[in-house]
Amino acid sequence: MKVIRSKSLKQVLQYAKPYQKRFNWVIAWAIFLSVFAAVRPYVFQEIIDNYLLKAGNINGFTFFVLIMATILIAEVVAQFYFTYWSNWLGQDIIRDIRNRLFKHITSFKMKYFDNEPVGKLVTRSVSDIESIASIFSQGLFMIVSDLLKMLIVLVFMFFVNWKISLIVVAIMPIIIVATNIFQKKMKVAFNEVRNEVSNLNTFVQERLTGMKIVQLFNREAIELEKFKTINQKHNKAWLKNILYNSIFFPIADIISNITLGLVVYFGALFIIQGDTETTIGHLISFNMYISMLYNPLRQIADKFNVMQMGIVAAERVFDILETESQIQNKGTIEAKNFKGDLLFQDVRFSYVKDEEVLKGINLKVNAGETIAIVGSTGAGKSTIINLLNRFYEIDSGEITIDGRNINEYTLESLRKQIAVVLQDVFLFADTIYNNITLYNPEITEEMVINAAKEIGIHEFIMSLPNGYQYNVKERGVMLSSGQRQLIAFLRAYISNPHILIMDEATSSIDTYSEEMLQRATETITKGRTSIVIAHRLATIMNASKIIVMDKGQIVEEGKHTDLILKENGYYKKLYDSQFSLVID
Incomplete structure (x- = not known):
């Protein structure tokens, strides 16, 4: 001692x-x-x-x-x-x-x-x-x-x-x-x-x-x-x-x-x-x-x-x-203007040793394509985006963007190219404007206002006291969950990402907010590779491709119109269970 x-x-x-x-x-x-x-x-x-x-x-x-x-x-x-x-x-x-x-x-x-x-x-x-x-x-x-x-x-x-x-x-x-x-x-x-x-x-x-x-x-x-x-x-x-x-x-x-x-x-x-x-x-x-x-x-x-x-x-x-728990940042390539081709090759990952969450995932997403990932809780959907952003290191396999292993890109530049909208939105005890820009000097107020108008939430923000200077307090408690989602969506949009990820982004919002986000989604996903993770299947029926996951594996993939026709298929069961509840 x-x-x-x-x-x-x-x-x-x-x-x-x-x-x-x-x-x-x-x-x-x-x-x-x-x-x-x-x-x-x-x-x-x-x-x-x-x-x-x-x-x-x-x-x-x-x-x-x-x-x-x-x-x-x-x-x-x-x-x-x-x-x-x-x-x-x-x-x-x-x-x-x-x-x-x-x-x-x-x-x-x-x-x-x-x-x-x-x-x-x-x-x-x-x-x-x-x-x-x-x-x-x-x-x-x-x-x-x-x-x-x-x-x-x-x-x-x-x-x-x-x-x-x-x-x-x-x-x-x-x-x-x-x-x-x-x-x-x-x-x-x-x-x-x-x-x-x-x-x-x-x-x-x-x-x-x-x-x-x-x-x-x-x-x-x-x-x-x-x-x-x-x-x-x-x-x-x-x-x-x-x-x-x-x-x-x-x-x-x-x-x-x-x-x-x-x-x-x-x-x-x-x-x-x-x-x-x-x-x-x-x-x-x-x-x-x-x-x-x-x-x-x-x-x-x-x-x-x-x-x-x-x-x-x-x-x-x-x-x-002295704790060594950093993500290795040995990449030398600056990630700029991704086309957005994503490839997961036999990716395996575990949060706890010997307890695999992803079991040999193989997934290809073409540039500009919007895919949806669905599955029951614990299937490994959110883990995929955690790995894509390099919040965790994979156990084995390879993840590439535009043909290069993501480890070859510098960590900062990689994350700048990817925007994520999470279900549990975190806002700092600060103004709406600062929560959107995160003090990025390259983003001006005019850019924020224009972006808000494009996705249709400018009027909502202006309806708040002091508009963009409204202080949302700790964790955004002054806003509803739907309003926080809208702010998070604008924050992602203003960063002009080449890859967009929405993780259950519409699962806790009202119908009116969802309509605004659907409109915004159509705007922001144009020309961008987009991954939408959702429980509510109604929000992803028009996706280019739907990936169905279960217990860390991809069990089905295809368009909604094709998957719905598979008797006893995973997707059909999910679809029937959700919409039968609506009918009832």
């Missing part, structure tokens, strides 16, 4: 390299701060011994007072720059790590998101990365500063009075041992805290996303009890943390006070016995030195814990950064 954490700290420090100059200045200010702090008691001692307890000259007294004032001002300046620059450095580093993490996550295969809870990824991207910032703002540099201060204070103590210094040093092993025990206990406690925070975030994220299901099935009380259980575990983890702090800090205070008492006792004894090397000024300055020596020592334990929490968080973040 220690090796891993040492590795994690080194990985974090790698991100400080672009800010090496600022990093060096932080260390420099830490040194200045330590020196100024250690010099202050010495100057105070000189004032007491030479000017307050003796009849010294007023000029010398004034001079040392000015020195003391200068040191205090310098200490304040050093403290300001040290604190500001260390926090500044930490924030810049976590900004860079967060950017890299987000970029890395967005390149993951869909399979990664199938297995990882969203709440966990949110925790890693937000709260864990904030914890990494504490390595610099409250941990590493503070510890370095405190250690430097302790070292310089020890040097000054022995320089001032080595006898009294030995008393202080003799007690130090006790607090060092106590600090080490405390630190080890806190490592375990912080690990528990981070685990429970992740569990808490995951639970809340999922329940907020699925709030409609929670309320529809009257799950409020049940989910509350589950939340209470998780929250109680989180509470217990923090209470353990608090318990260790409550034990350690009073012990550290007692040891510090005992040390101070021994210094005063033996120092006074030395003075009474006529030891000329020990003075009243020494006792007063050592009171300040002990505070400077023991306070950082007891605080170092706390700062080690803060840094430990940051390092634990860094482990979690780097664990994701």
